[in-house]
Amino acid sequence: MEFPEYKKNIVVLGGGFGGLQAALRLGKFIRRAGLGGKYSVVLVDKHPRHIFTPLLYEVATTSEASLPAGKRNTIAHELEPLVAYPLKELLESSGVEFHLDEVRRLDILEGVAHLKTGKLDYEYLVIALGSETNYFDIPGLAAHGLPLKTFEDALAIRERLDPRVGENKGLTRVVIGGAGSTGVELAGEIREWSCARPYTKTCNIHVTLVESGHNILGAMDARVQAKATARLKKLRVQIFTEERVVRVDTREIHLKSGEHILHDIFIWTGGVRAVPLTEELPMKREGKGRIEITSGMECLPIGEDLRVAGNIYAVGDIACLYDPETKQPSPWMARPAMMGARCAAKNIIERIKFAEGISRAIKTHTYRVPDYPYIVPVGGKYAVAKIGPFVISGFLAWVFKGIVELNYFLSIMPWWRALSVWLRGFLLFIKNDRMG
Ligand SMILES: Cc1cc2nc3c(=O)[nH]c(=O)nc-3n(C[C@H](O)[C@H](O)[C@H](O)COP(=O)(O)OP(=O)(O)OC[C@H]3O[C@@H](n4cnc5c(N)ncnc54)[C@H](O)[C@@H]3O)c2cc1C
The missing domain is CATH 3.50.50.60 (FAD/NAD(P)-binding domain)
Structure with a gap:
């Protein structure tokens, strides 16, 4: 160009x-x-697309069964427009040139x-x-740990998980390293997804979350940590805190304490x-x-x-x-x-x-680190949100998450497109989600 x-x-x-x-x-x-x-x-x-990372955990846990029969072998194609939006289109008539x-x-x-x-x-x-x-130079981590940062990462996790879910498939041990919001969202959703399938009477996916810090969701409000922990426990996610991953092999994760955990799928969300x-x-x-x-x-x-x-x-x-x-x-x-x-x-x-002589002085706008609101979905139609001094959890927080997402889409797309992307995502992802 x-x-x-x-x-x-x-x-x-x-x-x-x-x-x-x-x-x-x-x-x-x-x-x-x-x-x-x-x-x-x-x-x-x-990259040609803007990635909406807060929905990547949904991409990683969407089963083909959520799609109409005729569209099941094109799942990547169906999921992509819900979380990856072409920058060229987003910048159309914005006065911004996109250069790939x-x-x-x-x-x-x-x-x-x-x-x-x-x-x-x-x-x-x-x-x-x-x-x-960030793999922190931990031996074997980059080779054996699946990251979750891009749309392709989410698809790679989905491809490993989806065929293993269901009756008569044997036990699959999923270990997630790092209990920040990505690790927590994923742990909750994998359990919820795999255990809530209509044809699944027993849940054959065991999920373990390993965190080096004292608590899950380390930097967040203690009330959010407590609610998310309780929810994960209800979903039977096994949680290890104050356990640092020091080496990863094809089948095992070695912790600093000397413990080791067997894994069939290891997902690394422990740092950037x-x-x-x-x-x-x-x-x-x-x-x-x-x-x-x-x-x-x-x-x-x-x-x-x-x-x-x-x-x-x-x-x-x-x-x-x-x-x-x-x-x-x-x-x-x-x-x-x-x-x-x-x-x-x-x-x-x-x-x-x-x-350009439009103003006579430069007014400096200052940036102050505010008290950010945040929402962590923890499996199905359940989330924990902190808004100002308040912490809400459950279905209401999950609805709030949907509103925040729609609001974001409206800030980057024309309203009719924002509504269409949001609605299509909502209808597809909701099929995996049951009430908490
Ligand atoms: C799975 C996941 C879930 C998340 N969920 C949430 C959430 O729910 N809420 C929340 O607040 N935050 C969430 N985050 C964090 C959030 O995505 C990041 O904090 C945010 O994207 C940071 O924005 P950014 O503009 O700095 O970087 P990015 O959004 O990562 O954008 C960086 C861009 O730079 C481009 N780029 C990088 N290197 C080059 C190069 N050399 N040349 C050209 N282009 C380059 C990339 O392609 C990318 O498009 C999540 C992150 C992940 C991975």
């Missing part, structure tokens, strides 16, 4: 939760301000992003390249780290590779405008802010990524307005 040299590029790297929000806001501003002749907003991603390419290196002194197929100059840059599965591209950046990084936003450039208090150098902003899983009160790092979650992206986009817009 050729980019006109006379235009200034506002480049967003990564089309995930953070990058997409930033690009949509920047595109809207440039269009409305009539600056399209001077600025291009370009979003670069190495891989970012290889960033030269922040020259203001150039080096891509697989060439170079891209930028005037403003938003880095939103996200994270990848920033994409390796950050390693070459001349910026401060924390232990998991995230760019630390510790000092704003213009003497702003810590991390306030999300700028990490010059006109460069970092948002989402690739960036790390610390809560000024608790000193805890920001969580690896979609909401902070989106909120950070909106803040970075606003700050870029302020700078452009100033540069």
Whole structure:
């Protein structure tokens, strides 16, 4: 793709939760301000689709039986549009150009992003390249642990699980390493799914959750942890806490305590780290590779405008802010990524307005680590949600999860498409879900 040299590029790297929000806001501003002749907003991603990760656990646990008979051998094809949305379509008429390419290196002194197929100059840059599965160099983990980070990962888990569920299939031992929200969601849903099939009288899938921390859902509210633990126990998920995985073989997981657990399927959801591209950046990084936003450039208090150098902003899983009160790092979650992206986009817009003489001063928008609401589905039509100081659980929280999902779709798609994607997903995934 050729980019006109006379235009200034506002480049967003990564089309995930953070990058997409930033690009949509920047595109809207440039269009409305009539600056399209001077600025291009370009979003670069190495994948053609935006992945809605909160539904990947559903993809991993959807049986062919949920589909009409004629569509069963095309299940991947049926599931894909429910969680993976083409970026090109999402950006249609948004004023944002989508460029399918891989970012290889960033030269922040020259203001150039080096891509697989060439170079891209930028005037403003938003880095939103996200994270990848962290195997912590544990022997055998990458070879034997199935990750859950992409649509393809979810399909791979589904393909291993689906044929094993049912009567007369023998016992299958599923072990999940890591009891963050992904591990908990998956553990609950696998049990619920495999034990709730109409033709299954006995449940032949045994699920074990292994967590190195003191509790499951480590960074979450203690009430959420307690409710999720109780729910998992009700679903007969075996939980090991304070047990660190130190080695994984084809059939066994070895723990630091000397215990070992037999597995037929091992799923690793025990950690992520920033994409390796950050390693070459001349910026401060924390232990998991995230760019630390510790000092704003213009003497702003810590991390306030999300700028990490010059006109460069970092948002989402690739960036790390610390809560000024608790000193805890920001969580690896979609909401902070989106909120950070909106803040970075606003700050870029302020700078452009100033540069273009639309405003006389740059108003800095600050980002404060808020008390994020969150929802953890734990098998079937049951979830635990924390909204402000309140914790709700059960069917109501599950309904709330559906509303939050629809709300997200409405923020990135036209309403009729959002409604259609949401409804189709709802009708398909609900077939695996029974009332808690
Ligand atoms: C299974 C699962 C379930 C989750 N559920 C929830 C949930 O319920 N609620 C919640 O808040 N959070 C959830 N999360 C976490 C959430 O998905 C992340 O925190 C969020 O995606 C971070 O957004 P981001 O924009 O930083 O990165 P991402 O959304 O990961 O986007 C990064 C983008 O960058 C692209 N990219 C990476 N490297 C390159 C490169 N070199 N060149 C070009 N493009 C590149 C990727 O293709 C990707 O599109 C879940 C995560 C997983 C894996």
